[in-house]
Amino acid sequence: MKLEHQIGKHVQHVLDLPDSKISPQDNLIEYGLHSLAIMRLVDIFEKEYEAKLSYIDFAMAPSIEDWVKIIDDTKESKTKKLIDFPTPYVNLSEMQYAHWVGRQGENVSSHLYIEFAGKYLNIEKLQQAYRQLLQCHPMLSVSIAQGQQSIQKLTETGIRINDLTKVDEIKVSEFLAQQRQNMTHQKLDIESGQVIDVRVTVLPNQHHVLHIDTDMSAIDPQSCFILIQHLSDLYSENEKDLLFMSNKSSVPYFEYIQAKDKQLEQQKKYDEKWWKSRLENISDIPALPYIAEGLRDQPNLFTREAFSFNASDTQVLVNIASEYNILVELICLTLFAETVALWSSENQFRLNLPFFSREKYGTCTDQEISHMVGDFSNMCLLDIHAKAGEKFSESLSRIKQSLEEVYLHSTYTGVEVLRDLSKYHQQLETAPIVFTSGLNYGEIISNQVQKHFGQPIWCISQGSKVDLDVQVALINEKLVINWDIRKNAFQQKVIPEMFKYYISRIQSFILDKEKIHSIPEYILPTPHTLLNEDELNLPFKGEHYSVIHGLDTCCPCWVIGYLGIQVSEENLYKFDPSDLINIHGQYWYKTTHQAYFNDQKDICVVSELNPQIKRNGYWLNPNDIAEKIAVHPAIQKVKLFPITKGEKNTLVALLVCALDESLSYTNLLSIYTACLNTQALQPEQSYIVSEDEIDQVNTENIEVLLAKKIPIESQKDISALEKVIYFMMCSVIGISTEQEDDINIDFFEYGGDSLLATHLIAVIQKYFKDSGLTIVDIFSQRTVCNIAHIIEENLPNTAHKIASVFLQVMEGKK
Template sequence: MRDEHRTFEIEAVRRTVARALHLEPGELQPDSDLFAFGLDSLTLIRLAGEWRREGVDVTFEDLIERPTLADWFALLDERAPTEFRPDSMPATTHLDAAAPYPLATMQHAYWTGRQDGQPLGGVGAHFYTEFDGSDLDPTRLRTALTALTHRHEMLRARFTDDATQYHAAPRDVAVDLVVHDLRAWAAEAVERRLAELRDSWSHHRMDVASGEVFRLGLTLLPAGRTRLHVDLDMMVGDAMSLRILLADLRHLYECPGLPLPAIDIGYGRYLAEHAAAGAQARTRARRWWTERLADLPGPPALPTVVDPLTPVHARDTALNHTRRLHHHLDPRAKTALFGRARRHGVGPAAALAAAFAEVIGAWSSHPKLLLNLPLFDREPLHPGVAHLVGDFSASIMLGVDTTQPVPFVDRARRVQEDMRAGVAHGAYGGVDVLRDLSRATGEPVLAPVVFTSAIGLGEVFDERVQALFGAPVWIVSQGPQVWLDAQVTELDHGLLLNWDVREAMFAPGVPDAAFAAYRDLVGALVADDRAWRAPVGQLAPARRSGRPV
């Protein structure tokens, strides 16, 4: 009976994992390295949560350390309960919904970094997007925005000087939809005004202390056209939260009488339960990172023209200006890249991170460099977490040594191995590691070069959102103490490769030349297996040409 039961469980796990990776079960063999099939941290979190809800005592760290089906079969079989338990989640934490509660780690970093006088501060961490559509009704949109603000408590968040947050009651929040009516303007005047609005919204630091955390604007244009402006401060929501907000806003605009799924947990309660459930993992991870502090390299020594520790204020508009560089891989190119990566035993996120590291290494005067990798850590503690808005992000530090010109596939495999180890110990996050490095060195240590992979999150803007609001024509993000934020997101069934660059930091021409090299390297990896088997060659005009201030 035990063998029959175990065989059934093995096939159930194979189907579960294949579904999570968007594969057919037959594609996964017992010894398959699941990272080569696109496994990422978000999928791991979801799988661990799903199995814990079935009563299996398994953690994210357990799964990432043994990433093959055979190992997972054995682990789950060993820890499966003798009787089915429908819920092994932590006991509910009861919190006063109106009481202040502490900031999450990344929230605290955003709060500190946005203050005037911080090194490369004076900037809020936020996402700004424009959608070009038609025939949006300002009255219906304002009504939907009001309902959205009532539904999501984080849109009513207030932040205090003692590093806490609380939520205002819906009746105490004034919802404001900014409407610009340009329908009677001449074409040239319209374009000038749209450019002014784009620059203003892209670089606006919201007043989060007073509750300015989510801004929605609508520009009415000639011939029934519209432009929707959406700005979300990362203090209250991560990239997945932006997706949730846009999906809910669409629903509330189109179907105001149809209830949305209930949200059975608040953000404060989630943070408390997540911290309690992960306390032991955090202790283990802290020990692991402490043992490796001395081996972590410094940030890339890029050709900068501003001291990275320069105190910056919001009024320093030149130093606060962000420019986006972008390149879209169409669905065919995305499929080709994923296929080649899999055949070489590398996940697509690791392959793109390695390509980014090669390019940054080429422009750095030091071949060893520290990269900042955000993670998405939305653990399904309760069913309502899937609908919850909040900052569920974390980060890890990734050291990369580009000294030796090795075949690209070797670089990518090493990056993948180090990413895997870092994520396995991500309970002690990158912000904490940087604080430890600063204490150890006696001076501030920053990790201002960021690589964010949202592969596995799905389309950043789903088809129904675009059908109502229009196509996204402008996407940009800013963050304090960040020079360069490289992002990979899924869009229109392809991949969008972005660099958000704090342009005044760099010598003229450097960001454009480096991004062109990145785009060309990714293109070669899409097109030709030989690019995987050979070193990348010279990328910068002169190898190790960085001249940091």
Template sequence: MNYLDDTHFKDQATNPSGETAILHKYSQEWILMRRAVNNYALRYRRQFYSLKELISDLANILGIDTEDIDPSDSLIEWGLDSIRTMELVNIWKAKGVTVKFAELISAPYLDAWLSILNHAPIIQLPNELPSSGTGPFALTSVQHAYWIGRENHFALGDVSAHFYVEFHIRDLDVTRLNTAIAHMVERHPMLCCRFLEDGTQQVIQNWHWKGVSVCDYGDVSSQSEEGKYILLQLREKWSHRKLAVEEGIVFDFNISRFAEEMFIHFEVDLLVADVLSIRIMLKDLALAYQKQTTLPAIRTTFSDYLLWKQKYDQQEYEQARLYWLDRIERMPSRIALPLQTTPESITTVQFKRRSCWLSHYHMLQLKQMSMQNGITLPILFTTIYGLVLSRWSNMTHFFINVPIFDRQNILPDINQMVADFTNILVLEIDLRNVQTLQQACAKQQRIFQESMGYQSFSGVEVLREIAKRNGGEFITSAVFTSGIGMGELIDEDVKVVLGHPGYMISQTPQVWLDHQVVEHNGGLLINWDSVDELFPAGLLDDMFHAFEQLLLHACEQSHWVEL
């Protein structure tokens, strides 16, 4: 459909109703917005971006007062990190101004950014709202890797990409919860998406929520031996499930009612939800439960978003592809930790979680030390993770995989959408010729910044190219995931409705060890999810303890001048 065709609007304007009226309204809004943006881009090219405008954009992203930023300050000292830098890249891209992540993060100063912005190329954004229709559409490269991993064709396969968490609360209105879940799904069509045999996905029309399953254990206390045993069995059942995604079952809620409290078991397949999407799901569910009303419609579909990216990111993709094809020739091997068995010998993959929590005080200390040394906090975590892997593998040069949450806010409501926007960055860890923690972090930050400049060629595609050259399997081995800067995974409104979060775990096919750090209870929660059966007894416990100790040491400047 041509949304610029006036006859379409004339035909519908006489009696716009229902879905047609919404489309009509949003189409007009889109045209007006894009015309304004393109006019802005032309004005911007004639009149240089001002320092005041730049500081205003930064203040909005960093959550600080515009008067606090001094032009001579390093923006890292104000909390700039990769997530916030990507947000700014996408904000300016939505205005028709293309700047590269690597350019910004490698020179985090206002004068440098002004120069970059004022010499950036201008793109003419489409006035027409993209529409992919309601038919099947292609998987992203990461979705495809998850989908293939559900089969048992590869070592450590036959596993879904899956997230599970338990909440416990005194009581809950189940009928009201069911209604809220239905409203949540109505707002987020990817929650009723099915995955077809041909490797495509399609949103099911007129999908209906089946309702929460409730199992009542009567007078049994959750704290009794019987109650603990029941919970353990339920956890084993639901925490590693392969949901029937081919039927459009991509998430589930179950309730276990005990004498004194209820447990809510929530699970979702990561084919349809990245970390931020899980946060959005739970927050929207809590809102629908509290307000007892429908939620505003999301004005863009995930398939429309992918269509836009495919059409307008071709040049970036080709540049990134050539970069990685050249760089692969010089890439090190993946990390090789000591194993007690081969991945091929494991028939049933089971993940185990190790966790620790850094207090608000220690989080602030780490932030202060990182900024003082010109390093972002996620890079500090990445480097320390690399140091631990290096110590137990006797390798100083290897690669790991880093999920990047690549939401490009280029269409309406992208930041409110539930879908899997994950990209993968194949990140070199290079600890050769470094003598101090500061040197190791600085080197790692340079590698990360350069690599992020070419993320349009997905890390999944990079890994496939590596596998082709090595004649090996597509194995991800060690993963580093950071949610620092994304806010609390489970916010207070969710806790009011669903209760206190307890046990949680995730799993990903063909992954041996997955490090995650997220903001939690005012501090930082660090999780290692691992296939323990692969490793010698005690090895991962020792590694995790060493990781925790290195983080605590990094709270003091004296430990930045040694390794």
């Protein structure tokens, strides 16, 4: 009874229910229990009862009565300390967890890779400095697995040396290019404690390239530059302020994070309410000319654009910012927001703004905090509302105000806001456009580092669910702009054109500070070719056509806007002036037809032959999805139609195929899993139609046809395996299983999140061992039907037998 009472008190505290009477048998989900609360409670129980506990067990049995049994059983089986060396497992921070989940779900590691080129490097001295560095920073041997972290016993790890002193120039270039490619895209073995990789390529004539790669799940970008500085300090034997770190018996970073969480607990509750009250007002991701996930060639290939302003121009920008009492980073951010707005088909969107906080918490000293390595990163979602005809100063002021407001409520992290947003919209929400500023940290690479290691010649970062990461920083008194790009996430030429425009906007600001009071001039091409003109119920035909942006200018290539027709002066009287737009002295009438320029600057009108549907912020052409489905030999013809009902976009597939014993409804639905490698591409409803019907159907009569048909999804028999997966999914999410089994239940739409996805994997693997199911499958397949299909494929002889036994046990309990 004492343990039951203690657990009840902790539950009331964490769920903020001081006056609620919770019985031991109550389902805590009904009292607001969620994944983060489970993590917090398990952490408390581990410390208080000195027991190694699994939050999966607690998530699967969410009652005080069950939790008492779990803790009692664990305490009885405990015979020795959890981990003798050197630390027990502790939970990851929100950003660490996001990096870890992204690595599982997308097969991309969030990491930062840097190269330095120099001369006269003492390799032996560097090796010794590196060994000391590992001793000074416990986080350089942290193991991150199953959503938790611990410091492993330090194994002897040195710097890898590539000796190319006897190699000719061509082979040197080839090797360095391949090395850059490999390390730009590598995944360090963080489960085994590899979170940093340092290599030196020794070149002829005493030249060298130093390669440094750090994983952000353990070392944030700011910590990476601290590490590089510390390596330089140790190399130069200037370690008096650093080596004290190696004498610590604990892990300062772990202590710091735990103290921070405790100290900010009340503020975080307040910030959580603030963000949750604003979920409906958070804008979508920028509607840039993306290629949707699932349709990208080599989806994890990254590249970069870079530009460095000279020291003189940089100083001019600093002086302008000082004169107007603003920060240079605010100027750069606002100009970037305006650049994104021009290439976005929507004027309102959100940006992802990471930042790093090293404020003092707990007993850690200022010296310890400034030397500490770990994850101090956070991110906030910044809403941008671009307006036509707005002066730059007005845009600057609004963004500054919004920025200050979100920073005030940042103890509830952007990762948590995205999680709430996903539940609110019943779809997986991301923040793929990132703006990171390092300007308020001064020079990010010191003269001492460059003296010892050489000039920085390459820097690139990767991140899961990140398509564009913009960084602004100061190196050698020069403003440096880096764009790290998921290369095949955008239509051709989009990013180079955006980057060129962004740099030109900064340059124009440097040349004329009065630009702060002016309306931006969008100098863009105005093509006048119209494709498929005969297919449109144009109000009239003009001599020239264009695509009109919401900012009352012409759209760049691939940006979806509205078809505009130039109006001559003699025809102006025919129009209401409010229907006309003046662009560079010419009047344009904006029709209701959506259109875009392709990269040949031809106008493509969105029509039945060239349809578009917006999903998760991405524009999709259903014809592209139909092509992927049509690859399957069992399908003779396929057509996809986007159908809009209210704010919901539904994708409907019409299929011509013959059903027989070899092609059942079950097999037919699994074709989507095979052909479409992400749930975002999969149609919600599928119908079998005849060849005549598919040839005659169009957007006008599709509803009439569907009224006569029954979706395939509702005709499929539910297998024992699918019933078990349905039960497990509902149990992990915390929703009732009393309703009729729904094999199309989407894990994320019904309240699942990244943390619960790891729980679901653990539960499934417990019963269906060797099923091969990974968190990647949960993110990409998402539904009961799809997940069951993967298990069935990997365990063809045992999956259904296991499921049948599981159901018999469940039915016996009722």
